[in-house]
Amino acid sequence: DGGITQSPKYLFRKEGQNVTLSCEQNLNHDAMYWYRQDPGQGLRLIYYSQIVNDFQKGDIAEGYSVSREKKESFPLTVTSAQKNPTAFYLCASNPSSYNSPLHFGNGTRLTVT
Amino acid sequence: GIQVEQSPPDLILQEGANSTLRCNFSDSVNNLQWFHQNPWGQLINLFYIPSGTKQNGRLSATTVATERYSLLYISSSQTTDSGVYFCAVMYSGGGADGLTFGKGTHLIIQP
Numbered sequence: 001d002g003g004i005t006q007s008p009k010y011l012f013r014k015e016g017q018n019v020t021l022s023c024e025q026n027l028n029h030d031a032m033y034w035y036r037q038d039p040g041q042g043l044r045l046i047y048y049s050q051i052v053n054d055f056q057k058g059d060i061a062e063g064y065s066v067s068r069e070k071k072e073s074f075p076l077t078v079t080s081a082q083k084n085p086t087a088f089y090l091c092a093s094n095p096s097s098y099n100s101p102l103h104f105g106n107g108t109r110l111t112v113t
Numbered sequence: 114g115i116q117v118e119q120s121p122p123d124l125i126l127q128e129g130a131n132s133t134l135r136c137n138f139s140d141s142v143n144n145l146q147w148f149h150q151n152p153w154g155q156l157i158n159l160f161y162i163p164s165g166t167k168q169n170g171r172l173s174a175t176t177v178a179t180e181r182y183s184l185l186y187i188s189s190s191q192t193t194d195s196g197v198y199f200c201a202v203m204y205s206g207g208g209a210d211g212l213t214f215g216k217g218t219h220l221i222i223q224p
Contacts, residue, residue: 041216042216045211048211090156100144102212104155
């Protein structure tokens with residue numbers, strides 16, 4: 001089945017450690033996105049990539065980094081510079097078009113203590 | 114950037130009732146989607162509706178792009194309809210830089 005796979009579902013880290021969240025899609029979509037959701041809030045855009053080897057900062061990119069070496073994969077690294085990393089992280093993708101719906105993975109819940 | 118406002122923020126209904134959720138946005142859009150987030154956090158894509166009207170079973174949606182709003186209708190509510198409903202838009206005047214989300218409507222359907 002085509003879809004977006006995020007792993008792991010739950011992730012626990014100690015403060016000061018970098019952590020990488022995985023996002024893989026087999027939909028052959030060119031564009032991929034990372035969003036963050038805090039309790040009781042909507043989603044906010046962290047980074048997006050329209051094509052391999054290219055990505056752009058979203059609204060809240062500070063403390064995060066990404067790479068897009070393969071079309072299928074868009075990993076997100078939460079660095080120790082991110083002041084409030086505990087959140088729910090969602091990955092999405094869509095074809096390389098402005099006028100097409102985004103499809104979301106099931107998310108990774110990150111807890112940093 | 115573009116602003117998205119959803120109303121009401123919270124809605125409690127009895128099973129079988131109908132409801133209307135509203136999404137207002139501040140600028141022209143070329144993408145508008147409605148999502149249902151279930152208790153496990155999964156975002157279910159309900160409608161892709163930058164303009165016009167669509168129906169899917171008990172759910173329907175209408176977007177009036179010229180007046181910058183969209184409505185989501187839920188008829189004959191069931192307890193499984195509970196959750197948070199998000200409206201998200203993409204500004205048509207900029208790059209394809211993802212959707213901007215509203216804060217959501219938290220819907221509770223009581224048996």
